[in-house]
Amino acid sequence: MRKLMTAKTTAMAVLALLAACSQAGEAADAPEPxxxxxxxxxxxxxxxAGEPEGFVRALYGVYAATGQASPxxxxxPLLGxxxxxMVGADHxxxxxxxxxxxxxxxxxxxxTGGQVVLTSVQTAQADKNNAEAAVVFTVDGQEKRQTLKLVREGMSWKVADVLVPGQAPLTERLLKVIE
Incomplete structure (x- = not known):
């Protein structure tokens, strides 16, 4: 009788261990949130670090986030x-x-503020390190259009210049005011 109890106890212990292991395995296999x-x-x-279009979309997405101070x-780090x-010299x-x-x-x-909503982005990549993004967006409902010149510096896209219809490129305007 004693051998039967020991065998039964051993079998129950093995089953308990197997159950515990399978539950732990299931928990380990579950995807992390x-x-x-x-x-x-x-x-x-x-x-x-990704594609130019994703960078531009995220760039305009900055305006939807509140309470973030600009450098x-x-x-x-988002500018070339x-x-x-040039921006630093002007300031x-x-x-x-x-x-x-x-x-x-x-x-x-x-x-100078307001609700910025990006409505369209069209990108064209000249080579692996240069691209342009034609953007249409609204600021408090007023539509605006401009083209961002992008450059890859290291592994990241950066804004190199801003072209607004009817104006000289931003870099040219800044060159006139900085010495």
């Missing part, structure tokens, strides 16, 4: 080196001379 989607500038930084003028230097020279900077509004949305 997706990471929270990045928003605002974090989403744009991540998208910069200091001339230090924006040359444009960043720093203006402060040094006691005048207002030429750039008094956000040149990506051509606005």
């Amino acid at each position: 997706p990471a929270p989607a990045k928003v605002g500038r974090d989403a744009a930084y991540e998208a910069a 200091a003028p001339g230090r924006d 080196r040359t444009l960043n230097a 720093n020279q203006a402060l040094g001379k006691g005048r207002r900077p030429y750039l008094r509004k956000d040149f990506i949305c051509d606005c």
Whole structure:
């Protein structure tokens, strides 16, 4: 009788272990919940490593995120080196001379605030490091159009210039005001 009890106890212990192992295996095989989607500038930084269109969509998505501070003028990781230097020079020279900077509004949305909604993006990639994105968007319901010149610096797309219909390219306008 004792051998029967020991065999029965051993069998139950083995079954309990097998059940525990199969439950642990099921838990390990279950997919992890997706990471929270990045928003605002974090989403744009991540998208910069992908395709030009995704980068531009994320760039305009920054305006939907609230409470995110912009980097200091001339230090924006979403802008190319040359444009960043020009923006910084405009800001720093203006402060040094006691005048207002030429750039008094956000040149990506051509606005000083409001609700920005991207309505269309058409990209064309000239080569692996240069692209253009024709964008149509609204600011508080007012339609605007412009073309973003993009450059790949390292592994990331950056805004190199902004072309607004009827105006000289942003870089040309900045060259006239910085010394």
